[in-house]
Amino acid sequence: MTTKVAFLFPGQGSQNVGMGADVFAASDAARRVFTTFDETLGFSLSDLCFQGPEETLRSTINAQPAIVAVSLAYLAAFQEALSPHNSSWTTPLAPSYTAGHSVGECTAMVAAGTIDIKGVAHLVRERGRLMHEEEEICPGGMAAIIAMKEDALQQVCEDATRQCLQQLDQKAQQHPGMGRVVLANYNAPGQIVISGEQKALDTACALAKERGAKRAIRLSVSGAFHSPVMQPAATKLAESIAATQIQDATYPIISNITAQPITGASDLRSELSRQIAESVQWTRTIEYLAAQGVKVFFEIGPGQALAGMIKRITRDVDIINIGSVEEIEKAVARVKEF
Template identity: 40%
Template structure:
């Protein structure tokens, strides 16, 4: 039986996460970042923890701590993957990026993503119960909106300029989607409006060491396995402006023989999505 470790992205944060698990790693993160991430994880306030430049290093640190504990009692997984930000946790687990570099990079990634589009100008919405081809068609016909996350059958997130997202949300419902839920996000992630963030991120990634991964990482951008350091670097830049192919990634892992998924980090978001993609696989949380 092949097992995959999967790592959550933004939205899985909760005040109190990492207690009795991530103390020493959060202390390391505090020193690297120069602010008290540990206090924000353990005590909040929630509004502060929700800020993307705080959320990203917080989830990464707690996820890597959970992985380190899991690795002491579990055999190495056949493959790893992460949802958006979670891809960085997966790359730490696969030995491609050092934890200290990853925590610094995702803090900057959060800042760059927030700065790319002024607050209030961008938006994201979850389209529930719609057909993938129809949602893609709607987005192609409206300027300024794009599919951003293919999460599971019947759950696709769109992203872009606020008015365009509202227009596309209505058009998706007209095309048969059950609901369109505006998401409480501070920026339109995973769309071409994030290009300024991608450009800045590339410069920062060029400063750190990226090694070949020791186990295959299923990349968000391609839903294909990657181990080469050069390709990992390239895909992390593209990931900022590209849709997260999560449903495709899970299907790829299953096609490669994975029958058990362990969600490593806070929350159970990915386990829920994986069960919607294939109810026959095993899911658990660490």
């Protein structure tokens, strides 16, 4: 096949109660994914995905492994539908590149052969646990700022941080995220997500609207991801990553941090630990893939958030969603046209 394709995987915030239930019922390959996650984690993650409750599923410690499990289940079912007796993460349809948004990057690493399913189950559960721990120590959140230029929003974050730091005593400033808010996710032109400690985030949202932002939309996440609030979690996660078997990638993974391809195991280890406290360069990721001639983007997993972003970043590409059994059937038909 000459058409270049990329497999893309969503991050936290895409979860919903009921996700994956249809593919669990329809696909042996998908059931194996869920069973492996359940057995590895020691509880029924699949039941949590299918039945909730929503509040429990939304918690960072659960949402992260849940999204990775569901995304991998749909990928496995899709490849199985293409070739029932000869399928793997990248067979029969092999991507030219893989990428994931935030925790979706962990899914991409499985698809690229760098880590096995048991390893990623343990890793994303620990990733979620450590990030949840920092949520409790330094509460915060994230907000999408609509229709504000990057440089203006950067100034908003700097001003909000300065105001909040001036109001903190020296003891409170000992946590690296306290009083700070930063640009976190460069999702698409006109949509940048900011992230930070709660008061700093509130201050920045108010300033952004005062200075012309169309909207400030709070995200369905419980912490200040991709900000200094998560720096202690990144340091601790590096220890878990060091104990995890990770190998070179079969297909290039586009880094959240640099928007450049990485394949080496040591670079992947660094990426996994650093990215939870650094910005997600999603706009640059899609621009890079388009510049490399990728014409078909598969968004594999719950929701269609990535498709919406891609449409705002580039044109003249096909976006195929795989987040239901019905969408798998449509995707198989599309692949046969390549």
